[in-house]
Amino acid sequence: xxxxxxxxxxxxxxxxxxxxxxxxxxxxxxxxxxxxxxxxxxxxxxxxxxxxxxxxxxxxxxxxxxxxxxxxxxxxxxxxxxxxxxxxxxxxxxxxxxxxxxxxxxxxxxxxxxxxxxxxxxxxxxxxxxxxxxxxxxxxxxxxxxxxxxxxxxxxxxxxxxxxxxxxxxxxxxxxxxxxxxxxxxxxxxxxxxxxxxxxxxxxxxxxxxxxxxxxxxxxxxxxxxxxxxxxxxxxxxxxxxxxxxxxxxxxxxxxxxxxxxxxxxxxxxxxxxxxxxxxxxxxxxxxxxxxxxxxxxxxxxxxxxxxxxxx
Amino acid sequence: xxxxxxxxxxxxxxxxxxxxxxxxxxxxxxxxxxxxxxxxxxxxxxxxxxxxxxxxxxxxxxxxxxxxxxxxxxxxxxxxxxxxxxxxxxxxxxxxxxxxxxxxxxxxxxxxxxxxxxxxxxxxxxxxxxxxxxxxxxxxxxxxxxxxxxxxxxxxxxxxxxxxxxxxxxxxxxxxxxxxxxxxxxxxxxxxxxxxxxxxxxxxxxxxxxxxxxxxxxxxxxxxxxxxxxxxxxxxxxxxxxxxxxxxxxxxxxxxxxxxxxxxxxxxxxxxxxxxxxxxxxxxxxxxxxxxxxxxxxxxxxxxxxxxxxxxxxxxxxxxxxxxxxxxxxxxxxxxxxxxxxxxxxxxxxxxxxxxxxxxxxxxxx
Numbered sequence: 001x002x003x004x005x006x007x008x009x010x011x012x013x014x015x016x017x018x019x020x021x022x023x024x025x026x027x028x029x030x031x032x033x034x035x036x037x038x039x040x041x042x043x044x045x046x047x048x049x050x051x052x053x054x055x056x057x058x059x060x061x062x063x064x065x066x067x068x069x070x071x072x073x074x075x076x077x078x079x080x081x082x083x084x085x086x087x088x089x090x091x092x093x094x095x096x097x098x099x100x101x102x103x104x105x106x107x108x109x110x111x112x113x114x115x116x117x118x119x120x121x122x123x124x125x126x127x128x129x130x131x132x133x134x135x136x137x138x139x140x141x142x143x144x145x146x147x148x149x150x151x152x153x154x155x156x157x158x159x160x161x162x163x164x165x166x167x168x169x170x171x172x173x174x175x176x177x178x179x180x181x182x183x184x185x186x187x188x189x190x191x192x193x194x195x196x197x198x199x200x201x202x203x204x205x206x207x208x209x210x211x212x213x214x215x216x217x218x219x220x221x222x223x224x225x226x227x228x229x230x231x232x233x234x235x236x237x238x239x240x241x242x243x244x245x246x247x248x249x250x251x252x253x254x255x256x257x258x259x260x261x262x263x264x265x266x267x268x269x270x271x272x273x274x275x276x277x278x279x280x281x282x283x284x285x286x287x288x289x290x291x292x293x294x295x296x297x298x299x300x301x302x303x304x305x306x307x308x309x310x311x312x
Numbered sequence: 313x314x315x316x317x318x319x320x321x322x323x324x325x326x327x328x329x330x331x332x333x334x335x336x337x338x339x340x341x342x343x344x345x346x347x348x349x350x351x352x353x354x355x356x357x358x359x360x361x362x363x364x365x366x367x368x369x370x371x372x373x374x375x376x377x378x379x380x381x382x383x384x385x386x387x388x389x390x391x392x393x394x395x396x397x398x399x400x401x402x403x404x405x406x407x408x409x410x411x412x413x414x415x416x417x418x419x420x421x422x423x424x425x426x427x428x429x430x431x432x433x434x435x436x437x438x439x440x441x442x443x444x445x446x447x448x449x450x451x452x453x454x455x456x457x458x459x460x461x462x463x464x465x466x467x468x469x470x471x472x473x474x475x476x477x478x479x480x481x482x483x484x485x486x487x488x489x490x491x492x493x494x495x496x497x498x499x500x501x502x503x504x505x506x507x508x509x510x511x512x513x514x515x516x517x518x519x520x521x522x523x524x525x526x527x528x529x530x531x532x533x534x535x536x537x538x539x540x541x542x543x544x545x546x547x548x549x550x551x552x553x554x555x556x557x558x559x560x561x562x563x564x565x566x567x568x569x570x571x572x573x574x575x576x577x578x579x580x581x582x583x584x585x586x587x588x589x590x591x592x593x594x595x596x597x598x599x600x601x602x603x604x605x606x607x608x609x610x611x612x613x614x615x616x617x618x619x620x621x622x623x624x625x626x627x628x629x630x631x632x633x634x635x636x637x638x639x640x641x642x643x644x645x646x647x648x649x650x651x652x653x654x655x656x657x658x659x660x661x662x663x664x665x666x667x668x669x670x671x672x673x674x675x676x677x678x
Contacts, residue, residue, distance in 0.1 A: 033409060041404040041427070045397045060612040061644050081422075138422040141445065153430060224396065225429070226422035226446065229486045271398050275390065275405045285393050 010302050011246035011259030011266075014295050016300075018269040025276040030155030042268060043158045044151040044223045048073070049217040049264045052163060052235045053242035055102075055212025057260035058205050060243050061185045063252025064109060064116035066206065068212045069239055070126025072101045076217030078131040081227025095214045101127055102210015106203035113152040125237070131229040142221045150222040161219070162261075169257040173185025181205060185252030242267055245295040247302075263295075350386040351605050352411040353598060356402050357418035358443065359394035362518075363639045367591040368417070368442070371644055374659035385602055396423035403427045406436075413437035415594065415599035418445050421488050437611075439601045441593040443487070451604065452613040453597040457489045460587055460618060461496025461540075467585040467622075468538035468573045471561040474535030474641065475506040479529070479560075481515040481522055483542040489589070490517075493542050493655045494554030501540075510534060517543030517548075526551035536560045544572040545579060546638050549582055557582075566590075566619070569638025575626035576635055578658045586621045588643035590661065592653050599673035614675050616652050619643045633657065650674075 027033050052069050059066040076098050083090060101123070108119045151158050172178045180201045183191040192198050216235065221227050239260075246263030248255025270291050274284050355372055357365060369389060376387035384665060390406075394401035396419045404427055406414055418424050418440055425447040431438050438450035446454070468478060475482030480497060483490035501507050511529050515522025522544030530536075530551060538561045541548050552559055559580050565572050566588025573582040596616060603609035619630040621642075628634055630647045636657070644660035645651045652672045656666035 026408075035408070037430075038404065040409055041412065041430070042401070044426075045400050045404070049397065112535075132486050135529075136486065137488055138420055140422070221398070223426050224420070224423040225425040228420040228422050229398070231396065231420065231423065234397070238395075268397070270402065271401045272405060275402055284391060 005296030007309035009298055011170065011256075011262040014245055014298070015262040015266040015269075018266040021273050022276075025273050026252055029276040029278070036086065040156055040158075042272070043156060043162070043264075044153065044161075046265055046268045047151065047158050047161065048220040048223070048272065049235065049238055049242060049268065050261050051160065051165065051212045051216035051219065052239040053246070053264040054169060054257045054259040055209035055216075056239040056246050057243045057246065057255065058181065058212075059209045059258040060114070060200055060248050060250060061181050061252055061255060061257075063185045064202070064204050064205075065240070065250075066105065066209050067117065067236055068101070068105055068120040068123040069125055069209065069290065070232035071131065072098050072210050072213035073123040073217045073220065073235050074135065075101065075127045075232075075245045077220050077231040080136035080198060080218055080221045081142065082135050083276045089251075091218060094218060095211055097212020099207045099211040102213070103203060105210070109206060110199035110202035128229070128232070129166075131232070135227055136227045138226070138230075140221075140227040142225055144145045147222050147225065150219055158219075159162045162278075166233040166258060173256070177201065177204065182253050183256070203255070220300040238264075241292055244292065245301070247299050264305035267291075273287065313320075321523065335350070349604065351413070352386045352388070352409075353415060353601050353605075354388045354390065354406050354409075354411045355415045355417075355594060356406065356631070357389065357391050357417045358398060358399055360391045361406045364589070364591055364641050365417075366627045367587075368594045370661065371476060371592050371655055371659050371661035371665035372415075372598060373592040374655065374665050375598055375671055377665040381598065381602065382665075384606075385598070387598075392419055394419050398610035400424060400427045403479055407431050407434055411436060412605045413439065414484075414522070415597045415601055416440040416445055416450075417473065417594070418443045421441070422446050425477075435562065436613045437601050437604050439597040439604075441597040442589060443489070449609060453593055453616065454620050455589060455593075455616060457492035457589075461476050461493040461542075461591075463496075464585060464587060465497040465500035466541055468540055468563045469504050469507060470559050471583065472507070472537050474504050474669060477508050477510045477534055478538040478540060479533065479536050480509055480512040481526065481539065481541040481544065482512060483512060483517040483547055486513075490542060497540050497676070507538075510536065515541065515544040515547065517569075519544040519547035519563075519569070521547070523547030523551045527555065530555045530557060539563070541565060544562075545584075546573065550571050563587075566621070566641050566643035567638060567641040568633050568636050568642040571621065571626065571632040571642045572638065574623040575628070575632045577632065581623075583623050585623075585634060586642075587618045588641055590616075590619055590643045590652075591641055592644060592646070594656060595653055596653070596673055596675070597669070600675060602663060602676065609675060613627060619646045619652075629657075636661070639647055 076094050080094050105120055108114050109116050122185055167270055180196050182196050183196050188198055220231055242263035243260045244264055246259030248259055318550055325523055373423055375381055390402045392402055399419045407637050421575040424445050427436050428445050428450050432449035440450055444454055472524035482494050482540045490524030501509055511533055513525050515525055526548045538549055544566045546567045559582055562582050562584035566586050572578040574584050598613055626632050645655040658664050
């Protein structure tokens with residue numbers, strides 16, 4: 001438990017460091033501090049990644065990985081943008097679609113006993129193909145009313161949703177389901193031995209990840225005001241990167257979705273830091289990669305330090 | 313006891329700071345010094361991972377270093393790695409920076425609508441090209457991609473006399489340009505009952521992929537009389553040559569390799585038409601942005617004609633470049649008396665200015 005806390009705090013430390021670096025670089029470049037415009041646009045552009053990262057962290061906590069989040073985001077973006085409606089029912093339908101896609105992953109992984117990386121690699125293609133079928137050319141739109149509620153470019157409505165997501169996680173991890181997720185990730189065989197219904201829990205976890213991807217899709221369409229069937233692809237790697245930076249262990253059972261949220265925000269800030277630092281564009285992805293390596297190394301060092309301390 | 317952890321954290325923070333601070337200092341200072349009276353125009357490009365994008369950025373940089381731009385415009389360039397949220401962040405940051413105009417090649421035609429609207433609301437001129445932004449508050453500089461498909465298909469139909477088997481090698485699905493090009497080609501082929509499209513598959517706008525896909529398909533194909541290629545043309549030709557198939561009539565992109573075959577510099581000599589999405593769209597966009605900011609041009613979008621080359625009009629140094637690699641896009645410069653813009657080879661290869669030349673960009677009639 002203490003180690004789990006330490007891993008989480010790593011995600012926060014990385015976030016704090018990037019936030020400070022952002023402020024320093026921004027103010028030294030422009031001679032003033034960021035304005036509400038900057039904070040708002042960071043918030044609104046980060047929200048989709050935040051949701052995908054939460055879903056990804058749940059899957060990683062069970063010791064799995066979900067590559068299909070990219071496909072689910074694409075599919076839900078396509079459906080959201082191509083159906084114009086202001087009714088809440090339509091939003092619920094999109095979320096249900098995402099959860100259903102996730103449940104398909106869950107069924108194959110939990111009951112088909114196929115490795116998560118293979119399962120989700122296959123379903124990634126399926127979902128992306130479906131998305132292209134729904135929206136062959138980028139386009140579509142979203143009613144301005146929805147945009148005003150979800151990601152208002154003038155007032156920080158996004159904070160409400162971010163707060164709800166965080167609160168949702170805090171409640172979830174204290175439920176029996178939340179405990180079981182950690183139990184399966186730590187040692188699946190033992191968890192089964194003490195009567196944890198591992199397959200059912202995994203099914204729910206993948207469905208939840210699908211739901212999170214659908215939420216991300218709705219926020220994506222809301223910030224960009226329209227859809228693109230290839231929208232999800234970048235989220236595959238960035239969500240995994242967020243989880244890594246957030247200190248969630250790939251072996252499962254250790255870490256927290258909140259760490260992944262911190263990681264997602266930190267990753268977005270890195271883009272801004274590189275921008276204002278005036279890094280040659282050709283080297284930007286190199287620096288983004290270096291940032292990841294440093295964050296992962298930090299995680300490993302922290303884990304090693306913790307292990308060395310334990311016997312003492 | 314806690315030392316290792318704290319040390320690591322402190323070290324990492326220092327690294328981040330050091331990296332950020334040291335790099336921040338110099339460019340900011342030079343920009344500010346040179347900024348007096350010049351208008352600021354930034355290029356926001358989605359990704360840089362292919363030859364076309366490299367040439368596109370190189371000619372932009374070269375143009376910025378040549379008169380009249382070198383005296384009037386302060387240029388900057390940003391790449392977003394084909395990630396909409398990254399490009400969105402960069403454009404937000406450009407808004408904060410207070411640039412006068414943003415020239416955009418978008419990661420998604422629809423994904424930047426929100427942030428482009430915010431730029432427009434602040435009076436920033438947004439000019440998008442190639443993969444343009446849907447939001448109509450911005451201006452666009454582009455070619456007509458439907459016409460690309462039509463013109464190449466019509467050439468094939470004419471050369472075949474309206475009779476024969478045709479293969480279509482398409483581009484990256486889900487992009488506007490791929491959709492439009494295919495649409496234009498299919499219209500023309502469908503209007504000629506003697507033409508039979510015997511296969512349609514994607515070459516992903518990449519020579520190696522197109523070559524592999526074509527090699528795989530050829531075994532199952534009847535005699536092929538014409539090939540319509542959206543991109544990766546030299547790969548398709550290599551696949552036909554490797555399979556010892558008779559060389560069909562080829563309508564394709566502006567790869568230098570394709571043009572070498574057309575000019576007979578590589579064997580077999582290919583009868584073909586080469587049309588390209590010109591990399592100098594970035595320079596036209598720069599000119600439009602400059603002219604609009606200066607009030608010299610109305611706030612209107614521009615469509616430019618494709619630079620076209622056929623096998624019987626191959627001029628080394630103008631439409632084909634014997635000393636440049638096959639993957640190079642030979643349409644980095646226009647040619648002929650009505651050329652939209654004429655650029656030199658080093659502008660495309662190194663992004664260095666053409667010596668002693670003042671750029672004259674024709675925006676044409678809006």
